[in-house]
Amino acid sequence: xxxxxxxxxxxxxxxxxxxxxxxxxxxxxxxxxxxxxxxxxxxxxxxxxxxxxxxxxxxxxxxxxxxxxxxxxxxxxxxxxxxxxxxxxxxxxxxxxxxxxxxxxxxxxxxxxxxxxxxxxxxxxxxxxxxxxxxxxxxxxxxxxxxxxxxxxxxxxxxxxxxxxxxxxxxxxxxxxxxxxxxxxxxxxxxxxxxxxxxxxxxxxxxxxxxxxxxxxxxxxxxxxxxxxxxxxxxxxxxxxxxxxxxxxxxxxxxxxxxxxxxxxxxxxxxxxxxxxxxxxxxxxxxxxxxxxxxxxxxxxxxxxxxxxxxxxxxxxxxxxxxxxxxxxxxxxxxxxxxxxxxxxxxxxxxxxxxxxxxxxxxxxxxxxxxxxxxxxxxxxxxxxxxxxxxxxxxxxxxxxxxxxxxxxxxxxxxxxxxxxxxxxxxxxxxxxxxxxxxxxxxxxxxxxxxxxxxxxxxxxxxxxxxxxxxxxxxxxxxxxxxxxxxxxxxxxxxxxxxxxxxxxxxxxxxxxxxxxxxxxxxxxxxxxxxxxxxxxxxxxxxxxxxxxxxxxxxxxxxxxxxxxxx
Amino acid sequence: xxxxxxxxxxxxxxxxxxxxxxxxxxxxxxxxxxxxxxxxxxxxxxxxxxxxxxxxxxxxxxxxxxxxxxxxxxxxxxxxxxxxxxxxxxxxxxxxxxxxxxxxxxxxxxxxxxxxxxxxxxxxxxxxxxxxxxxxxxxxxxxxxxxxxxxxxxxxxxxxxxxxxxxxxxxxxxxxxxxxxxxxxxxxxxxxxxxxxxxxxxxxxxxxxxxxxxxxxxxxxxxxxxxxxxxxxxxxxxxxxxxxxxxxxxxxxxxxxxxxxxxxxxxxxxxxxxxxxxxxxxxxxxxxxxxxxxxxxxxxxxxxxxxxxxxxxxxxxxxxxxxxxxxxxxxxxxxxxxxxxxxx
Ligand SMILES: Cc1cc2nc3c(=O)[nH]c(=O)nc-3n(C[C@H](O)[C@H](O)[C@H](O)COP(=O)(O)OP(=O)(O)OC[C@H]3O[C@@H](n4cnc5c(N)ncnc54)[C@H](O)[C@@H]3O)c2cc1C
Ligand code: SF4
Ligand code: SF4
Ligand code: FES
Numbered sequence: 001x002x003x004x005x006x007x008x009x010x011x012x013x014x015x016x017x018x019x020x021x022x023x024x025x026x027x028x029x030x031x032x033x034x035x036x037x038x039x040x041x042x043x044x045x046x047x048x049x050x051x052x053x054x055x056x057x058x059x060x061x062x063x064x065x066x067x068x069x070x071x072x073x074x075x076x077x078x079x080x081x082x083x084x085x086x087x088x089x090x091x092x093x094x095x096x097x098x099x100x101x102x103x104x105x106x107x108x109x110x111x112x113x114x115x116x117x118x119x120x121x122x123x124x125x126x127x128x129x130x131x132x133x134x135x136x137x138x139x140x141x142x143x144x145x146x147x148x149x150x151x152x153x154x155x156x157x158x159x160x161x162x163x164x165x166x167x168x169x170x171x172x173x174x175x176x177x178x179x180x181x182x183x184x185x186x187x188x189x190x191x192x193x194x195x196x197x198x199x200x201x202x203x204x205x206x207x208x209x210x211x212x213x214x215x216x217x218x219x220x221x222x223x224x225x226x227x228x229x230x231x232x233x234x235x236x237x238x239x240x241x242x243x244x245x246x247x248x249x250x251x252x253x254x255x256x257x258x259x260x261x262x263x264x265x266x267x268x269x270x271x272x273x274x275x276x277x278x279x280x281x282x283x284x285x286x287x288x289x290x291x292x293x294x295x296x297x298x299x300x301x302x303x304x305x306x307x308x309x310x311x312x313x314x315x316x317x318x319x320x321x322x323x324x325x326x327x328x329x330x331x332x333x334x335x336x337x338x339x340x341x342x343x344x345x346x347x348x349x350x351x352x353x354x355x356x357x358x359x360x361x362x363x364x365x366x367x368x369x370x371x372x373x374x375x376x377x378x379x380x381x382x383x384x385x386x387x388x389x390x391x392x393x394x395x396x397x398x399x400x401x402x403x404x405x406x407x408x409x410x411x412x413x414x415x416x417x418x419x420x421x422x423x424x425x426x427x428x429x430x431x432x433x434x435x436x437x438x439x440x441x442x443x444x445x446x447x448x449x450x451x452x453x454x455x456x457x458x459x460x461x462x463x464x465x466x467x468x469x470x471x472x473x474x475x476x477x478x479x480x481x482x483x484x485x486x487x488x489x490x491x492x493x494x495x496x497x498x499x500x501x502x503x504x505x506x507x508x509x510x511x512x513x514x515x516x517x518x519x520x521x522x523x524x525x526x527x528x529x530x531x532x533x534x535x536x537x538x539x540x541x542x543x544x545x546x547x548x549x550x551x552x553x554x555x556x557x558x559x560x561x562x563x564x565x566x567x
Numbered sequence: 568x569x570x571x572x573x574x575x576x577x578x579x580x581x582x583x584x585x586x587x588x589x590x591x592x593x594x595x596x597x598x599x600x601x602x603x604x605x606x607x608x609x610x611x612x613x614x615x616x617x618x619x620x621x622x623x624x625x626x627x628x629x630x631x632x633x634x635x636x637x638x639x640x641x642x643x644x645x646x647x648x649x650x651x652x653x654x655x656x657x658x659x660x661x662x663x664x665x666x667x668x669x670x671x672x673x674x675x676x677x678x679x680x681x682x683x684x685x686x687x688x689x690x691x692x693x694x695x696x697x698x699x700x701x702x703x704x705x706x707x708x709x710x711x712x713x714x715x716x717x718x719x720x721x722x723x724x725x726x727x728x729x730x731x732x733x734x735x736x737x738x739x740x741x742x743x744x745x746x747x748x749x750x751x752x753x754x755x756x757x758x759x760x761x762x763x764x765x766x767x768x769x770x771x772x773x774x775x776x777x778x779x780x781x782x783x784x785x786x787x788x789x790x791x792x793x794x795x796x797x798x799x800x801x802x803x804x805x806x807x808x809x810x811x812x813x814x815x816x817x818x819x820x821x822x823x824x825x826x827x828x829x830x831x832x833x834x835x836x837x838x839x840x841x842x843x844x845x846x847x848x849x850x851x852x853x854x855x856x857x858x859x860x861x862x863x864x865x866x867x868x869x870x871x872x873x874x875x876x877x878x879x880x881x882x883x884x885x886x887x888x889x890x891x892x893x894x895x896x897x898x899x900x901x902x903x904x905x906x907x908x909x910x911x
Contacts, residue, residue: 024708037630038688040734041638055715097712102702102768104723104730111717129730135637136730143701146692154689177681207633243635325635328654331609439621482625487592488682491625 003410005029006401007171007186009158009214011039013134014369014390015192016141018398019150025402032151034158034173034184036209036493040142043194043207044390047134048246049118050126051387053091057108058115062123064088071385072560074120075378076520076530078227078538081558083356083374087385090392095127098391103140104129118383119247119277126384131246131321134387156182157493158213159421161189161221162413167363168221169411172421176493179486181422183413188364188401191218191352192394195370197231199501199508200345201446202300203454205237205244209497214371216500218352219507223360224542226373226553228504229511230349232381232521233455235281237344239302241329245341247383249305249322250274252314256285257304257338258293264303279380279521282343286455289342297340304338343455347386349377349521350511353540353553358397364408368397375538378555379520425481428495434480438495441479445472445498445505453509458525462513469509473502506548507541514539514550532562579607582657584615586627587673590682597680600624601669606657612670613641613652629684636799639735643684644673649737651799675740677749691736694752698778700759703771716768729762729807731800738794738804750783754794754804757785761807764814776815785811 006022008015011033019033033039054067067088072079099105099113106114106129118126129136145152155176162169162183170185196212197204204210219225235256236245250256256274258264268284269276276284285303288294294301307315307322312335315323319334326332326339352367354360354374360367369390376389428434445468452465476499483491517531518524540551581603589597602619613631620627629652630640636654643652646663652672660670678686704711738754745751752760760779764772779785788808795804 037632037638037640038692038734041632041640043633043638045637045733046633046635093712096715099715100704100706100711100768102704102763102766104726104766105718107718107720107723109720111719112715130727132731135733139730139732140702143695146696147699147701147703154692207638209632241634324654328611328636328656329609331656331658437621483628485590485592485626485682487590488628488685490628490630491620 003030003185003187004032004170005186005405005410006031006188006190006398007184008033008190008192008398009035009171010042010192010194010369010371011035011037011142011152011154012042012192012194012369012390013044013138013141013387014194014371014394014397015039015042015190016138016145017391017394018190018192018368018401019145020141020148021395021398022402023148023150025399026405029402029405030151031402032153032184033145034153034156034171036155036157036176036213038154039145039152040138042138043210044138044387045135046205046207047137047387048131050116050128050133050384051091051095051137051391052118052121052125052382052384053095053127053388054088054123054125055092055095055113055115055127057110057112059123059125062125064091066122067091067125069560070121071376071382072378073563073565074380074382074385075376076380076565077532077536077560077562078230078378078519078555079376080374080378080556081560082556083376085558086356086396087374087376087388087392090395091388094388094391094395098137098140101140101144104136106130120382121384137387137391153184157496158193158217159496161217161362161365162411162417163221163362164411167408167411168365170413172413172418174421174425176488179489179492181418181425183418185410185413186364187405187408187410188366190358190397190401191215191365191367191371192369192390192397193371195348195351196501196504196508197345197348199445199505200231200242200449200454201442202240202242203237203342203446203450204242204345205234206345211497211501212348212371212504213497213500214367215351216503218360218365218367219503219541219543221362221365222543223362223365224353224540224551225504225507226350226353226538226540227375227378227511228348228350228507228541229509229515229539230377230379230521231345231453231508232278232347232349233282233343234346235278235285235343236305236341237346238325238329239297239340239342240299242344243325243329244344244346245305245322245325245339247278249307249319249339252307252318253310255304255306255309256281257306258288259295259303260293262293264288264293278383279523282455283523285341285343290456294342295340300342302340302342305334305341306338307334308336308338345450347381349373349375349379349381350508353538354393354397356396357400358393359400364404366397366401368393372397373538379522425492425496428479428481428492429484431480434478436475436479438479438481438491438498441472441475442494442498442501444468445501448472449505449508453505453512456523456525457512459513462509465509466506466513469502469505473506476502510548510550511539511541530565536562578658579605581668582606582615582661583669584612584619585669585671586616586619586683588627588683589680590626590628591680599671600627608658610657611653612645612655612657612660612672615657616652616672627684628682637733639733642675642735642737642740642799644671644675644740646671647673649675649740649797651735651737654799675736677740677742677745677753678736686736688734688736690749691734691739691753691755694756695759698752698756698760699771699775700756700763702763702766702769704768705770706768718767722765722767725765726762728802729758731802732758733800735799737797737799741793741797743791743793744787744789748783748787751787752779752784754788754808757788757811758802758804758807761810764811773818776811776818779811780815780819785815
């Protein structure tokens with residue numbers, strides 16, 4: 001394998017922007033994107049709502065300043081303020097850049113980019129393309145990368161960083177089409193592998209591949225992960241699959257109803273009712289279920305999202321996607337019956353710790369997008385800020401890596417190293433001593449996380465979660481890959497992804513156990529208030545000699561003082 | 568009080584999935600495996616496959632990612648039609664089975680097979696590159712990000728639908744010309760080319776168009792409508808193809824258009840023999856009239872509806888020639904009329 005100047009792991013919004021920017025910055029560099037799915041299939045395609053930027057097209061009095069404040073307040077004051085400033089300042093430029101490259105934004109009458117209101121934002125500043133924003137952004141970036149001649153290694157699974165001392169020599173990956181383990185020596189590696197919320201399995205709105213591979217690889221290489229305990233739950237996921245029913249359904253007037261037939265939100269948010277903020281509505285649903293007022297089913301407990309009173313016409317016209325999804329995935333037509341829903345793990349605020357330029361502590365290793373934690377979202381991300389995050393910091397990471405690539409020598413990855421990985425993979429296929437089923441482990445991991453490291457957390461639950469995870473990690477050593485072929489062994493992929501989720505879940509549970517306060521998405525029933533004195537800081541999870549060590553890092557403050565977060 | 572969800576489940580029954588298998592590492596030729604599993608109403612084909620993979624045979628291979636009909640990974644042929652497994656209900660497929668209770672699952676066609684239900688997407692990406700399926704911005708790179716282009720909602724609506732495409736390749740799999748000619752541009756790429764060409768921010772219109780009228784380009788399409796009928800996002804692909812053709816004639820004129828000549832020869836073959844003599848097509852040339860090109864689509868669509876001749880090189884015989892010619896002439900008149908009204 002020939003040496004690369006930059007290897008970008010991940011072809012979602014963050015990875016593609018990084019690739020494009022690196023090509024722009026220095027076209028003479030040898031740059032490749034490696035992705036386990038064709039880039040246009042990355043999870044960025046699932047984002048519907050839009051991306052924030054204070055363009056001031058819809059609301060003339062909007063400003064970058066307001067956007068920064070909303071972001072910091074939304075984060076429950078855990079975001080690093082310098083990073084939030086970069087995010088919001090770069091936003092208008094990057095949205096216009098996308099427009100200039102062909103992103104089909106929805107338009108206002110005056111032909112400028114349209115903007116819609118979004119949760120937690122003081123002005124309508126969310127730029128969108130109908131309800132397919134992520135999809136169209138991703139397509140545009142993919143097209144532009146094809147245009148620029150970016151080299152793609154599609155359907156390659158990154159396995160590990162090859163490390164010598166304090167620096168990386170490159171990446172070891174598997175060609176999924178052949179099963180071959182290959183070396184990608186590189187001066188710089190950028191991780192852009194997306195989030196880890198799929199570890200909650202059936203209680204997650206994420207794509208199957210959002211298994212936190214990049215974070216797990218970085219973690220195993222000794223790079224610290226930041227704020228892993230912060231996992232955002234969205235109130236309305238479909239009961240069986242966890243797939244998302246967007247806020248629009250409640251926006252149009254949908255009711256949340258418990259098994260007694262009550263519109264229970266009157267207890268929790270009598271004024272806003274179903275339109276309260278995400279974390280509040282999620283907690284309310286969870287409380288109803290915990291107190292026995294949910295419905296029961298083999299697929300888990302749930303409540304009803306009732307749209308039947310809205311009438312067939314409105315549902316067909318304004319919520320066609322939601323109707324379609326309910327029918328596909330629950331076998332329920334919302335015109336006739338209520339939709340079974342429960343909160344679903346949606347977004348990972350935590351990730352690989354980076355500075356504002358995308359650098360990690362390891363020389364030549366960078367990270368951007370949902371897999372990184374800069375941190376701009378702190379304890380709670382605002383809708384529309386994540387697409388922005390992947391674009392802005394994807395670009396910055398690409399730029400930095402291109403500028404700095406020459407200062408690192410590509411290392412040499414030995415055949416022995418490759419063989420070690422190939423042997424390990426082969427060992428999963430051996431019948432002797434390997435009998436654990438991947439499906440069972442994965443199911444149990446999702447279940448224990450949902451129950452013990454879910455929306456409501458508490459010391460005894462978290463201890464149980466930590467024990468369960470440890471037991472599952474032990475059982476994983478006996479896991480068996482039942483398909484022994486080299487070509488497109490999807491069973492092997494599932495097992496390797498599970499390993500990553502198991503490694504990361506430990507950091508999530510440990511962070512949640514340590515953080516004795518309630519902040520943003522992290523709610524401890526035994527510590528119900530925010531404790532700025534003790535906990536206004538980031539948690540840092542580092543693997544030291546095979547053991548998780550939990551450290552901390554101060555939050556970078558700026559113009560905005562700590563305040564109570566009320567809406 | 569607890570209420571169970573069983574009220575939603577109207578049925579549970581055994582269903583057999585007849586799955587296409589080929590692992591090139593060990594098999595010299597493909598075969599089918601039957602898996603009979605209990606399925607409840609409301610389950611998708613993808614979830615049935617997942618069940619099979621997890622409980623019966625872990626080696627069954629297919630692609631899946633979003634499970635929500637948005638990433639385009641899980642395209643496969645279900646009961647003979649290309650669709651997304653993750654949005655296809657088992658219950659909806661049951662009445663469509665050739666053999667009662669047996670749902671047939673095969674890989675997409677027209678792309679190289681890698682294993683079981685997985686086909687190679689690289690040829691499609693290669694064509695996207697060849698036909699420059701990107702906006703080549705009229706804004707110079709250093710100027711980018713400084714100001715927005717002004718785009719009317721009306722212009723946006725022209726390519727809005729085309730940007731729904733998730734590159735699942737279902738249309739590619741069903742395209743009748745691609746079966747005969749793998750070099751053919753393919754419906755998804757035509758759709759994308761159209762989308763780029765109507766975008767006023769783009770500056771590459773002429774170059775793209777020049778490529779599209781070459782051999783294997785837009786003129787090879789037989790207007791059989793299969794791509795449009797298959798599209799998992801209900802995109803009017805044929806509008807895009809028509810759009811490119813009209814654009815080509817308008818911008819490039821008739822003389823230049825090898826494809827237009829191709830089309831006329833095609834027509835004459837159909838009229839004479841009710842089938843195509845492909846080998847001779849490129850050689851027979853002469854001036855071309857508007858009508859001919861407008862006729863072609865309908866003629867071919869009709870042939871397809873009657874399911875008589877398959878795509879060109881596969882043509883064997885044509886039954887009911889007499890009736891066909893009559894219908895063809897009648898249609899000629901229709902199209903002429905249509906065209907008159909259209910031009911008003
Ligand atoms: C249902 C849903 C709706 C959303 N809506 C919005 C919204 O409206 N607005 C908003 O701002 N945000 C939204 N988000 C969040 C946002 O979509 C994501 O945070 C963002 O798209 C992540 O982009 P990314 O580039 O970091 O990662 P991804 O798009 O997830 O890309 C990750 C890439 O890494 C690759 N990869 C992963 N592991 C490996 C490996 N081991 N080897 C090789 N490649 C690998 C994958 O193949 C993929 O190409 C939504 C999220 C969900 C789940
Ligand atoms: S109409 Fe044209 S592109 Fe579509 S399937 Fe038929 S031949 Fe292929
Ligand atoms: S045009 Fe339709 S069927 Fe074809 S690839 Fe796109 S979405 Fe799939
Ligand atoms: S899995 Fe994404 S479209 Fe079916």
